[in-house]
Amino acid sequence: MKALKLFVSLLFTITFFAVNVNAQEKLKNKDDIYFIVEEMPEYPGGENVLRDDIANEVKYPKEAVTKCIQGKVYVTFIVNEEGKVSDATIARGVDPLLDKEALRVVSILKTWTPGKEKGKAVKVSYTVPINFALGYGKATETSNEVTAKKDGDVFFIVEEMPEFPGGDEALRKFIVEKVKYPEEAQKNGIQGKVYVTFVVAEDGSVIRSKIARGVDPSLDKEALRVINSLPIWKPGKQRGQTVKVAYTVPINFALNDDK
Structure with missing residues (x-):
């Protein structure tokens, strides 16, 4: 067998x-x-x-x-x-x-x-x-x-996963530097973790970004803005061919205890 x-x-x-x-x-x-x-x-x-x-x-x-x-x-x-x-x-x-x-x-x-x-x-x-x-x-x-995939040809995991320029730490740093905490959310004490799902396309561009799990419209909007500003990635590959790969990134908005 x-x-x-x-x-x-x-x-x-x-x-x-x-x-x-x-x-x-x-x-x-x-x-x-x-x-x-x-x-x-x-x-x-x-x-x-x-x-x-x-x-x-x-x-x-x-x-x-x-x-x-x-x-x-x-x-x-x-x-x-x-x-x-x-x-x-x-x-x-x-x-x-x-x-x-x-x-x-x-x-x-x-x-x-x-x-x-x-x-x-x-x-x-x-x-x-x-x-x-x-x-x-x-x-x-x-x-x-x-390999498992969804929505036609969008993969979750591939032999060669997409890479952000400079690696994981560079991605983390990019998000930290780009995020601007919405003033309205600060005033209202709104905080939490926003999950953004997106696809790294065959040419390394970020497409189809959406909120997988939101916190508040103001934080969700800012999280999407940052993800949509990501630079070109090294695309993922499966069996030698570049393919679309889905990613989910959590961005945690947290205020100081004294705010």
Whole structure:
């Protein structure tokens, strides 16, 4: 019986590009768990290794395969002061079978370089989406990957992901420098995280931007303006051909405590 090839992808842009507009104040909850810090936690080898490690560890539950269950599981966890992963929970699940496997994989991640705030190691919250998708069409033993896509030819994950000029840190810096906190939102104490989805086209241009999850019209509008001003990317490639790839970027608008 020929092996069924399965596709497990990670959409790291959801978490790695989270931006705190106010660089002086870091968002944290009552348990001193930060969301953004001066030095974010780092996985050994970087984001690509984290992606590979999760993809290599995931085992698609047989029952889920039989029932054709697929979807994106969001796992939230804490990288503590020692760099250990703890308190993994399902932020948004798909099915108990997939949720359980996603939690198992996240719980065995290697020790990270912990995040730091003002030179001190602190707890930092992360959310990692793991996309469980069964291959379309007939899979063969010689096929090493099956790529999921939506809306015709827009991919979620490809062999060569699009790259912002200068990399992830440059993208984060660009957004921080370009965002202007709307005066109306400041006066009304409006803050929160706006999720913007867009497509990196074959020529590297940013198209089809829209609000995936908004906070307030004023913040949503500003988030869209910044994303629409992004420069040309290095386009993503699948099997040697440039393709459209979907991205989701959260932009966190946060006010000072004294404002």
